[in-house]
Amino acid sequence: MDKDPSWESLLARANAGDSAAFARFLTEITPSLRALIRARGTALPAHQHEDILQEVLLAIHLKRGSWRQGSPVRPWLYAVARYKIVDAFRRRNAAIHLPIDDYADSLEQDMPDTPLAARDADRLLDQIDTRSAALVRAIALDGDSAEEAGGRLGLSAGATRVALHRALKRLSQLAERMNR
Amino acid sequence: MTNSPPTEAFIRDLASRPAPAPLRPALVALAVAGAILAGLALFFALFGLRPDPGAMARPVVAAKALLPLALAGLALPLALLSVRPGARLPLWPLLVPVALAAGLFAARLIDLPPQRLLPDLMGQTALACLISVVTLSLLPLAAGLALLRRGAPTRPVLSGALTGLAASAGTAAGYALHCTEDSPLFYVSWYGLALCLASALGAWLGHRHLRW
Numbered sequence: 001m002d003k004d005p006s007w008e009s010l011l012a013r014a015n016a017g018d019s020a021a022f023a024r025f026l027t028e029i030t031p032s033l034r035a036l037i038r039a040r041g042t043a044l045p046a047h048q049h050e051d052i053l054q055e056v057l058l059a060i061h062l063k064r065g066s067w068r069q070g071s072p073v074r075p076w077l078y079a080v081a082r083y084k085i086v087d088a089f090r091r092r093n094a095a096i097h098l099p100i101d102d103y104a105d106s107l108e109q110d111m112p113d114t115p116l117a118a119r120d121a122d123r124l125l126d127q128i129d130t131r132s133a134a135l136v137r138a139i140a141l142d143g144d145s146a147e148e149a150g151g152r153l154g155l156s157a158g159a160t161r162v163a164l165h166r167a168l169k170r171l172s173q174l175a176e177r178m179n180r
Numbered sequence: 181m182t183n184s185p186p187t188e189a190f191i192r193d194l195a196s197r198p199a200p201a202p203l204r205p206a207l208v209a210l211a212v213a214g215a216i217l218a219g220l221a222l223f224f225a226l227f228g229l230r231p232d233p234g235a236m237a238r239p240v241v242a243a244k245a246l247l248p249l250a251l252a253g254l255a256l257p258l259a260l261l262s263v264r265p266g267a268r269l270p271l272w273p274l275l276v277p278v279a280l281a282a283g284l285f286a287a288r289l290i291d292l293p294p295q296r297l298l299p300d301l302m303g304q305t306a307l308a309c310l311i312s313v314v315t316l317s318l319l320p321l322a323a324g325l326a327l328l329r330r331g332a333p334t335r336p337v338l339s340g341a342l343t344g345l346a347a348s349a350g351t352a353a354g355y356a357l358h359c360t361e362d363s364p365l366f367y368v369s370w371y372g373l374a375l376c377l378a379s380a381l382g383a384w385l386g387h388r389h390l391r392w
Binding site for chain 1 (some may be wrong): 187192195196198264267391
């Protein structure tokens with residue numbers, strides 16, 4: 001193997017089925033992606049940057065067939081990253097993160113229960129497959145870590161994140177349909 | 181710079197997955213063209229070709245088929261290109277057939293005595309033309325969009341519109357072999373409107389279904 005293969009040759013080998021080349025490609029592009037996200041994301045806390053990074057990496061995996069072999073990787077890579085980063089920030093902007101301690105005094109002491117929200121969540125979760133629903137319940141509602149929740153279902157941490165990502169996307173589609 | 185442990189694990193996991201199905205532009209083009217031809221074959225079987233095919237030899241009449249054919253030939257490769265992130269997308273060639281059509285329209289307009297204007301523009305079959313072209317475009321548009329979902333359109337609205345334009349322009353080129361309205365006032369207006377409707381539909385569908 002040559003010492004310093006270009007991103008082009010790494011991605012070409014990856015698309016031909018070489019998973020080691022793909023792992024190396026993803027590892028090598030990660031610092032650039034992280035810099036892109038940091039440049040864009042001053043309004044979001046750093047731990048969300050890592051989530052967005054993983055969304056971008058997942059998109060690069062899912063859409064790697066859209067890179068034409070023989071053309072430069074960078075324009076393709078940055079176009080994919082820009083699309084996903086803009087998308088990720090747009091979705092998160094609905095809930096801009098502010099540290100709650102700053103507002104503790106002005107907030108109501110006891111928030112009323114929200115039975116409707118819980119019922120809606122249950123109704124949505126009934127509409128996806130049971131494994132995904134269990135993951136969402138464990139991670140998003142009960143606050144378990146991806147490792148714990150996935151371990152119970154026999155999934156690796158990475159596979160759990162992918163499954164959770166898919167399940168949340170499906171849920172947001174269902175929610176959108178419900179609100180229409 | 182090293183990656184945080186969860187991201188490293190995530191990368192290992194992604195790399196262990198099989199590569200997704202590659203984008204096959206030739207397959208998309210074949211599907212769209214095949215759907216156009218299948219629809220037209222059915223249409224010709226039901227409604228027939230024009231009774232005087234010899235009239236198509238006149239340049240003004242031939243343009244009725246050739247201009248949409250050129251538009252389809254330009255729009256389809258652009259639609260395929262538009263689902264490759266970072267690819268340059270030269271849209272200006274689309275203006276060439278549009279400008280030629282506008283030229284034919286204007287030349288006819290200048291030529292015509294005012295009392296013939298409205299009959300020329302409205303023709304006899306405007307509604308049939310609109311309905312036929314838009315309806316026959318639906319299948320190739322749907323086929324094209326379904327296959328383009330494998331790509332990564334960073335401008336989904338534009339990708340959808342280009343697919344709608346390719347589907348409807350290809351359909352209109354075939355429909356021209358059936359239609360006996362040979363005035364540019366008629367065909368530039370009504371074919372043009374049909375193409376605009378199908379492109380707008382494609383844009384809307386692209387916005388809804390091509391995002392990823």
